[in-house]
Amino acid sequence: xxxxxxxxxxxxxxxxxxxxxxxxxxxxxxxxxxxxxxxxxxxxxxxxxxxxxxxxxxxxxxxxxxxxxxxxxxxxxxxxxxxxxxxxxxxxxxxxxxxxxxxxxxxxxxxxx
Amino acid sequence: xxxxxxxxxxxxxxxxxxxxxxxxxxxxxxxxxxxxxxxxxxxxxxxxxxxxxxxxxxxxxxxxxxxxxxxxxxxxxxxxxxxxxxxxxxxxxxxxxxxxxxxxxxxxxxxxxxxxxxxxxxxxxxxxxxxxxxxxxxxxxxxxxxxxxxxxxxxxxxxxxxxxxxxxxxxxxxxxxxxxxxxxxxxxxxxxxxxxxxxxxxxxxxxxxxxxxxxxxxxxxxxxxxxxxxxxxxxxxxxxxxxxxxxxxxxxxxxxxxxxxxxxxxxxxxxxxxxxxxxxxxxxxxxxxxxxxxxxxxxxxxxxxxxxxxxxxxxxxxxxxxxxxxxxxxxxxxxxxxxxxxxxxxxxxxxxxxxxxxxxxxxxxxxxxxxxxxxxxxxxxxxxxxxxxxxxxxxxxxxxxxxxxxxxxxxxxxxxxxxxxxxxxxxxxxxxxxxxxxxxxxxxxxxxxxxxxxxxxxxxxxxxxxxxxxxxxxxxxxxxxxxxxxxxxxxxxxxxxxxxxxxxxxxxxxxxxxxxxxxxxxxxxxxxxxxxxxxxxxxxxxxxxxxxxxxxxxxxxxxxxxxxxxxxxxxxxxxxxxxxxxxxxxxxxxxxxxxxxxxxxxxxxxxxxxxxxxxxxxxxxxxxxxxxxxxxxxxxxxxxxxxxxxxxxxxxxxxxxxxxxxxxxxxxxxxxxxxxxxxxxxxxxxxxxxxxxxxxxxxxxxxxxxxxxxxxxxxxxxxxxxxxxxxxxxxxxxxxxxxxxxxxxxxxxxxxxxxxxxxxxxxxxxxxxxxxxxxxxxxxxxxxxxxxxxxxxxxxxxxxxxxxxxxxx
Numbered sequence: 021x022x023x024x025x026x027x028x029x030x031x032x033x034x035x036x037x038x039x040x041x042x043x044x045x046x047x048x049x050x051x052x053x054x055x056x057x058x059x060x061x062x063x064x065x066x067x068x069x070x071x072x073x074x075x076x077x078x079x080x081x082x083x084x085x086x087x088x089x090x091x092x093x094x095x096x097x098x099x100x101x102x103x104x105x106x107x108x109x110x111x112x113x114x115x116x117x118x119x120x121x122x123x124x125x126x127x128x129x130x131x132x133x
Numbered sequence: 134x135x136x137x138x139x140x141x142x143x144x145x146x147x148x149x150x151x152x153x154x155x156x157x158x159x160x161x162x163x164x165x166x167x168x169x170x171x172x173x174x175x176x177x178x179x180x181x182x183x184x185x186x187x188x189x190x191x192x193x194x195x196x197x198x199x200x201x202x203x204x205x206x207x208x209x210x211x212x213x214x215x216x217x218x219x220x221x222x223x224x225x226x227x228x229x230x231x232x233x234x235x236x237x238x239x240x241x242x243x244x245x246x247x248x249x250x251x252x253x254x255x256x257x258x259x260x261x262x263x264x265x266x267x268x269x270x271x272x273x274x275x276x277x278x279x280x281x282x283x284x285x286x287x288x289x290x291x292x293x294x295x296x297x298x299x300x301x302x303x304x305x306x307x308x309x310x311x312x313x314x315x316x317x318x319x320x321x322x323x324x325x326x327x328x329x330x331x332x333x334x335x336x337x338x339x340x341x342x343x344x345x346x347x348x349x350x351x352x353x354x355x356x357x358x359x360x361x362x363x364x365x366x367x368x369x370x371x372x373x374x375x376x377x378x379x380x381x382x383x384x385x386x387x388x389x390x391x392x393x394x395x396x397x398x399x400x401x402x403x404x405x406x407x408x409x410x411x412x413x414x415x416x417x418x419x420x421x422x423x424x425x426x427x428x429x430x431x432x433x434x435x436x437x438x439x440x441x442x443x444x445x446x447x448x449x450x451x452x453x454x455x456x457x458x459x460x461x462x463x464x465x466x467x468x469x470x471x472x473x474x475x476x477x478x479x480x481x482x483x484x485x486x487x488x489x490x491x492x493x494x495x496x497x498x499x500x501x502x503x504x505x506x507x508x509x510x511x512x513x514x515x516x517x518x519x520x521x522x523x524x525x526x527x528x529x530x531x532x533x534x535x536x537x538x539x540x541x542x543x544x545x546x547x548x549x550x551x552x553x554x555x556x557x558x559x560x561x562x563x564x565x566x567x568x569x570x571x572x573x574x575x576x577x578x579x580x581x582x583x584x585x586x587x588x589x590x591x592x593x594x595x596x597x598x599x600x601x602x603x604x605x606x607x608x609x610x611x612x613x614x615x616x617x618x619x620x621x622x623x624x625x626x627x628x629x630x631x632x633x634x635x636x637x638x639x640x641x642x643x644x645x646x647x648x649x650x651x652x653x654x655x656x657x658x659x660x661x662x663x664x665x666x667x668x669x670x671x672x673x674x675x676x677x678x679x680x681x682x683x684x685x686x687x688x689x690x691x692x693x694x695x696x697x698x699x700x701x702x703x704x705x706x707x708x709x710x711x712x713x714x715x716x717x718x719x720x721x722x723x724x725x726x727x728x729x730x731x732x733x734x735x736x737x738x739x740x741x742x743x744x745x746x747x748x749x750x751x752x753x754x755x756x757x758x759x760x761x762x763x764x765x766x767x768x769x770x771x772x773x774x775x776x777x778x779x780x781x782x783x784x785x786x787x788x789x790x791x792x793x794x795x796x797x798x799x800x801x802x803x804x805x806x807x808x809x810x811x812x813x814x815x816x817x818x819x820x821x822x823x824x825x826x827x828x829x830x831x832x833x834x835x836x837x838x839x840x841x842x843x844x845x846x847x848x849x850x851x852x853x854x855x856x857x858x859x860x861x862x863x864x865x866x867x868x869x870x871x872x873x874x875x876x877x878x879x880x881x882x883x884x885x886x887x888x889x890x891x892x893x894x895x896x897x898x899x900x901x902x903x904x905x906x907x908x909x910x911x912x913x914x915x916x917x918x919x920x921x922x923x924x925x926x927x928x929x930x931x932x933x934x935x936x937x938x939x940x941x942x
Contacts, residue, residue: 039170042154042164074167085177089178089898090173092899093849120149126138
């Protein structure tokens with residue numbers, strides 16, 4: 021739980037101050053490298069922290085003026101329903117962060133002899 | 134084991150990163166695009182918020198930007214530098230991506246953005262010398278101190294905006310296509326004007342005409358492709374006399390070079406462009422002052438091709454539409470005058486067959502000697518791949534676009550020929566607009582026209598003092614009759630353009646007796662006019678309809694004019710019906726065909742979206758043309774050019790015995806009656822196959838549908854399948870991909886008033902409510918009253934807010 025919160029807050033800060041999307045891969049990777057107790061824990065922490073962060077932020081954007089753009093992007097992907105873009109956003113974050121979390125732990129297993 | 138596992142996981146992680154970080158074909162970089170902190174989620178309607186103050190150190194004084202409720206900026210500056218700086222800044226704020234993408238596209242640089250799928254397009258743009266043309270333009274611009282100051286201020290305004298952009302504020306399309314804006318330069322504005330030139334003068338039929346002549350012979354050509362078309366209703370009304378003569382020998386040439394056209398897989402270039410404009414004198418209007426109207430038809434796109442703007446400084450107060458990427462108002466008005474444009478359509482692009490000495494193409498034959506070619510190496514950068522070098526070979530005529538054996542990008546480009554195009558010559562069209570923005574009288578307008586070369590336009594004019602006028606304006610080559618109708622001989626001195634039609638001899642008319650001037654891309658003047666300017670003008674229907682309506686009007690109000698811009702009378706159908714319905718009446722029809730026939734018979738000839746009859750007529754007409762021309766115009770090496778619609782109409786109405794109605798592929802002798810009957814049957818059969826049995830599914834709005842596509846054709850960012858009235862040869866010239874890109878009605882007088890609408894909106898941000906807000910009203914034919922402000926402090930319920938731009942102090 022702590023790990024999830026740390027990752028969440030760290031990514032939030034980095035996202036606010038920089039335009040890079042890949043913090044959702046770096047943060048869980050580094051966190052798991054240092055702290056995770058298993059690959060699945062790394063995966064879970066990444067998946068939930070990044071998924072939750074991108075979920076909250078995209079829902080917030082959706083409700084505060086981004087509905088039109090979400091509708092157009094959903095048409096672009098032939099999804100037709102505007103809020104499905106939120107689901108895609110969460111999926112992108114969850115998959116990318118989950119996998120890098122898992123990878124971070126696997127490196128940890130190499131360093132710990 | 135754990136090594137393998139770690140290695141595999143790292144590999145998967147890297148793969149996921151690579152997939153989400155990069156575009157793949159048409160799939161955008163998903164990680165970047167969906168990042169809610171900097172991706173598309175940030176392209177919200179927050180861009181619509183009006184910022185109170187922006188600090189721009191380059192400004193010399195304070196600039197007030199008043200935004201109206203349709204997000205039109207009204208820019209009040211204390212000097213011209215600040216005015217054009219602010220125009221650049223504000224336009225970029227709303228349209229940066231479009232401005233840049235269009236100039237990349239003209240310059241043949243799309244492969245840099247989308248990879249090798251654009252390579253052949255880019256190569257084509259390089260080969261036709263777009264950058265070469267723009268470079269010449271920049272030189273001409275820089276020679277004129279006034280234009281130079283304007284374009285320099287505009288350029289630095291655009292760059293001030295680009296510099297201020299953060300990654301998350303990037304326009305959406307940069308995020309989808311994954312690239313960044315570069316510094317704006319003067320040549321980009323020039324490229325944009327060259328794009329207009331290509332768009333409006335680039336479609337050339339010389340190649341297919343040459344082959345058609347070879348197959349059919351001169352006398353048939355004269356009949357099917359006449360120099361003076363039937364039903365001609367020229368821009369300058371018949372009866373106007375010319376007090377000058379051409380010193381050009383107008384004797385027609387007998388001999389042309391022959392060329393065998395090669396059938397290629399390349400695409401046919403699209404056509405559907407055209408425009409209407411007219412001005413009525415005070416004698417015909419209710420107010421007693423002139424009214425001027427214009428609706429240029431261009432490719433329908435989002436973001437809109439035009440950006441509406443009002444520009445005010447101590448020496449100008451102009452309102453109208455601008456081209457995003459170029460300074461000044463292009464079509465508009467000020468308190469004294471109004472002006473509008475339609476494409477001239479006169480021929481300014483010819484092809485010269487080149488004889489090279491050998492395969493190195495270093496020398497070509499001209500006037501009895503070998504001359505050196507100039508080689509220009511074009512570097513085409515390709516995203517993710519090696520840069521492609523392409524050598525373009527320039528002769529004295531211009532660039533050789535494709536060499537023998539190469540596959541041209543468009544099938545109307547003859548291989549082995551050099552392109553002589555007026556737009557390659559140095560010119561400074563911007564100066565014309567700069568001066569028109571400030572013009573106060575007919576004399577000012579004439580002075581402004583002198584700077585305008587290409588693309589030639591019918592420039593309509595009206596002023597407060599009551600003058601109306603139209604000039605077929607531009608730089609037109611002095612030609613012998615028929616010169617440039619077919620391919621020309623690049624080695625022959627006689628085939629060259631040697632001079633230009635003197636500007637004051639361009640077709641024009643001021644304050645004609647009939648009380649109005651008008652143009653709709655038709656032939657500019659009748660056979661009395663001493664110069665030959667071209668033969669392939671737009672068919673008469675729109676022009677004739679405009680003149681017919683205006684001749685019958687008096688006490689004209691602006692509302693009448695707005696309504697007239699949406700007129701959907703199908704003149705073609707109205708003219709053909711007595712004859713065609715007569716034929717069908719005598720034939721035996723199935724119950725469904727009978728129903729279809731009744732629809733046509735009861736139709737008022739208006740192409741309205743909710744009617745079935747326009748659909749039946751258009752299919753019927755297409756089928757009829759197929760049957761008349763298919764057998765005559767198909768050869769082993771491809772199809773020949775089909776005559777323009779006016780010729781076909783003329784044959785149907787006035788020459789029922791002509792040989793073209795016989796289907797040469799059958800032993801029987803067919804007549805017009807047979808063809809019309811067959812065409813009607815087959816039109817109904819096709820319609821039934823496509824849309825089911827006759828009924829609501831056949832309505833014109835649904836069967837045709839209009840698409841306003843995104844500029845880069847990104848799906849979801851356009852508006853498609855719109856149910857619209859009209860057609861390309863009808864005043865309300867909406868077709869599938871083309872239509873009135875700006876409708877404007879200006880009534881002059883003590884207080885100028887104007888109305889206008891674009892099929893889109895002011896903002897280029899697809900997340901903005903101003904992206905496509907006017908589309909529905911545009912379909913309905915509505916126009917908004919334009920807010921012509923005189924002071925930034927004016928109070929008006931249509932003002933949404935103000936932005937103050939200031940320097941550092």
